[in-house]
Amino acid sequence: MKILVCISHVPDTTTKVKFVDGDTKLDTNGIQWVINPWDELSLTRALELKDDASTGVKSVTVAHVGNATTEPTIRKALAIGADDAIRVNAEPTDAYYAAAQLAEVVKKEQFDIVMCGIESSDYNNSAVGSMLAEFLGIPSVSAVSNIKVENGQAIITREIDGGKEVLTVPTPFVAIVQKGIAKEPRIAAMRGIMMARTKPIKLYEPVAVDALTEYVKFEMPKPRAACKFVDPENPKELITLLQNETKLI
């Protein structure tokens, strides 16, 4: 069984973002780039499955759509433990474009399980995984909080309103994963970092696809009113304020 983990390259999640060129572009100055947190958890779970010989998972590949500057992020995934990587050499202009590129990769390389994070922390579209599955005409399961493989059969837990469902799905499929899929992201050890230097990153040139959306302007959130402080000895005043000013209680 072969697993593909799709990874996105995003600003570190503590970044205070700024924009340039008339607020049309992200100011990349000083940004630390990381593997999208959910993708990192996907990779961790994929590697856990591979570590367990009973699952029959033989390899874990990562795929990414991005230009050459994103290679350190791919190397990080290799250092964490992915066997090999694929980079589609293109600027991912929107989710549809990125998913179309990844679909070509999956068609050529053939994977049994494709894992994608539920969203990327930069554009928050929650779209690439499901779009990829639709391009391939294969099942997708969203809000996945656990994947097991028993006797060649994937057993998936997905979150639903007020609970969870356990389901099976035939391979190949796309699992769109969220919290719970792995407890903590696996961290690269020194040996992994050394080994990552020689692991292969296969380069794909993009196929011609038009993006369906265009980001035309970014705005910062509207500033909130300054905090009104209430005397800790008299919390009742807070309740009075909430009653009078917000009318919510």
Next chain:
Amino acid sequence: MSVLVYTENWDGKFKKLSFELVSYAGKLAEMMGTTTTAVTIGEVSNDELKQLGKYGADKVICLKSDNLKNLDSQLYTSAIAQVAQSEGSKVIVIANNNSGKAIAPRLSVRLKAALGSGVSQLPLSLSPFTVYKRAFSGGAFAQVVLKTDIKIIALTQNSFDIVENSKDVKIERVDIQVDAPKTVVKDVQKQTGKLLLTDAEIVVSGGRGMKSPDNWGPIVELAELLGGATACSRPVSDEGWRPHDEHTGQTGKIIAPNLYIAVGISGATQHIAGVSGSKYIVAINNDKSAPIFEVAQYGIVGDAQKVLPKLVEAVKEIKGK
């Protein structure tokens, strides 16, 4: 033409989210000079379907098929795409929740329709069709042009106010043809009757500053008194003090209640990412320099153990309990 709005139903019932979606679709249809069709899947009574007419649906289509008993993203996509095609829909509105996220992107590829997700208000313009959406996990917002003939909008829960707009609604029931599902549900564990965190208008949330899971009593009590739900920060769920489904923040649940009361939560960027859509934030923390106070409109600098019981008393007083 028409604006199509998909709303799920929960065991045959709609909820506030459904009415938000229909209200949004109704207002959008007004902007576009067209009508609103709502679609739902499963067994829903006529009285319940008629409710959608109160919020602006001109027509409600209730789809039925034995193959659609559980959410199978491929089949739900097929079913909704069939309706969109027969209705000639130009815009499809869907919730940006778990099931919406499972369906909307597939629908986007199926219909070659641009998707704007995490949208929190009506389009800024119809030509070009520009939506306003959350980006950088709440660190910014983006104006995005949807460039295709058909557009899909995934609306953030609790971002659009319900508006009554009574219509003489027409109800259609359709037995829809779809394939057999590939996903097979083996087991369901579900708590019914409990207010969902994502549906709650008031949320009381505890962080590491609560010191111990034994101190959660007043948080739960305050949430109950206010008719709200409880939440927690990531360290709290990681420690096992509270269940994982209460974890609110970037990698946990993203919520947008009207009132979010953060107790003993310092307000790391990742936590704020999950709650920045809240209309009002109240912070109770013993550290005056905690970043949570930068996003809060009301704050108490003090020991949560001492402040909380007094708050509970004050709320009991006004609620007459």
